[in-house]
Amino acid sequence: MTTAPATGSMRRLSPRVVVGFLLLCELASGFAQGFYPPLLGEIADHMRVSDADITWFLTVQTLGAAVCVPLLSRLGDVFGHRRILRIAVVAVIVGGLLTAFAPNYETMLVGRLLTAPEAAWLPLEIALIHNRIKGDTARSSIGLLVSFLTGGLILGTVASGLIAGAMPSLTATLLVPVVFGLVAVYAAFFKVPESTERTRVRIDGIGFAGIGIAMIALLFGLHLASDAGFGAPSTLITLAVAVAIFVAWVAWERRSESPAIDVRMVVSPKLGPAYLASFLFGMVLFGTQTPITTFLAADPAEVGYGFAAAPGTVSAIMGLLMIMATVGAGAFAPIARRIGMRAVLIAGAALAAGAWAFQIAMHSAMWHMYLFALVGGIGMGLLMGALPALIAEAAPSDQTGIAAGIYNSLRTLGGAAAGAVFAVLLTAFTPVGELASSVGGYVAIWTFSAVAFVVVAIALGTMRIADGEAVAGEADTDTHELEGATR
Structure with missing residues (x-):
């Protein structure tokens, strides 16, 4: 360095x-x-x-x-x-x-x-x-x-x-x-x-090319899966190629003296739980946007659920979710100063898990959706702000850029994976001859989301995180x- x-x-x-x-x-x-x-x-x-x-x-x-x-x-x-x-x-x-x-x-x-x-x-x-x-x-x-x-x-x-x-x-x-x-x-x-x-370090051209090709193949395979399903030959072939390239890339990176991405750092106890949380967070954050919209727009007279919501109403609920996420992301640091970084992370995951659990039990009135957006937005916002800050703190000082970049990539990959998985879930709950899924498909997505945030809370709870007066002292000095x- x-x-x-x-x-x-x-x-x-x-x-x-x-x-x-x-x-x-x-x-x-x-x-x-x-x-x-x-x-x-x-x-x-x-x-x-x-x-x-x-x-x-x-x-x-x-x-x-x-x-x-x-x-x-x-x-x-x-x-x-x-x-x-x-x-x-x-x-x-x-x-x-x-x-x-x-x-x-x-x-x-x-x-x-x-x-x-x-x-x-x-x-x-x-x-x-x-x-x-x-x-x-x-x-x-x-x-x-x-x-x-x-x-x-x-x-x-x-x-x-x-x-x-x-x-x-x-x-x-x-x-x-x-x-x-x-x-x-x-x-x-x-x-x-x-x-x-x-x-x-020496620039690892093969490593960068390998992870780039693997990511493109994986994202493209997931894109195919969201349209044709995971059982389609084109999907299976593309995902198999992506996995093969990724396995070869990991083997190369582990032997490289100057790896493009330090695989050991990514899976280490110091950063691994945060990266797992980032992937799961990305799955829910990006993967549930379309299902929320289609559920709100569904006509209960035709499918038995939804609100036949106009675009303005859908925008209001999605806007509330994003506004509260913005507030949560901006407020996490002052809150962490009082209760500690670990408590903020777990509280964010708990609020988000609770919001999705509430959605499972209560989704028949419009106020249910607004309350879900209010609570879930705050919880996810706390994670949106705290996770990249945590990763930047835990990473070696000369690898902060790549550490934050991996966080971004994993969120994107999680969103793509969720898009494909949730499309399959909705299709599985769609009656033969119908275009719309039954409410069971949406409940399955909400259940997945709630469980994902429970796992996030557990994973982040295992990390060693600097908290308290030491951090405040660091802030003043730095x-x-x-x-x-x-x-």
Whole structure:
């Protein structure tokens, strides 16, 4: 591990100013992620593509992120997190411009692929913060990063339809997240100091290629499973290839002197439980969004459950869930200062498990759904803020970027796995000749979610976590050190 000096006028920036600009980066990132999905129908009409083809607008970015996140996070540990963040920010801006001005759908998909590095912004920013700030101050900053990301997601989703109706063309509409993202360019190039620690390793090209190919194959296989089921030959072949590549990759990484990802670190008692929790959390967080929407929209006169909810009502409940998650992520650090990090993590998992258990027992009145969103959102928000902060604290100081990147990748992988598993569950409970699942399919998903958070609570309860006055003391010391370094 080596130390690189801070340079330029950025030495004079206070920690709060630096964190503030990183928060604006995550706000822009969340805005873009929330902005595009409501426009898929309009994009499909404009490009004259089918409903099946338009799904690739989001899928291609997810697959690209599977490669970008571990690669860019690790390169940040080696060459500097700000340097790699700059590359990622520029790639996203170029991709956004190409998406807006694309003359055909194929070019638009290339643009979407170029925006994939956006998923690496958060791990790189976490590493930038944790490189200089420790303890409670770092926890608060990371919690705010997640809050601004989630808040940006809500803002982008709400603003998308309003802006589309006011713009003269689709191109003008698609330029909005690009303009919004220019603040990230300004922050990365002019307002964020470089990280000071480097890991001195040889770049493991084979390792990065292996994990990238394995992730793409696995995500694509899960995408096939959500459409055709796990028993389809195409699904089985793709998943088998993914598993074979992953096994070979693990064997290579265990023998490598400078692995792309330290497998022993990932499965160690120090970090393994947190990564297991991240995967399960991603399954529920991302995998249940569609089932919640379809349950609310189901007509009870036809299928015996649901509320025939209008899009506005569905948005209100999903919005409440995300707003409370934003609050929980931002509030976890002050709460942890009082009751300890372990208690916050377990409380978040317990609240989320309780919300899903309540959903199993009570789902016949609209107030049940609002109460579920209120409690579940807070619980999941606490985990959204606390988990990346915990992983950054537990990781070696010269591997913070890749440690946070693995967290992001596992959440994404969990969401993809849940999408396929939950689709199979709903199909299994769909009566022959019918299009809608019985309520048993939804109860099965809610049961899975409740059990997943119970496992999360148990896994996190086994970890050794720094708590109490030592952390507060660290925060004060590290903040003073940072202020001295940035003056």
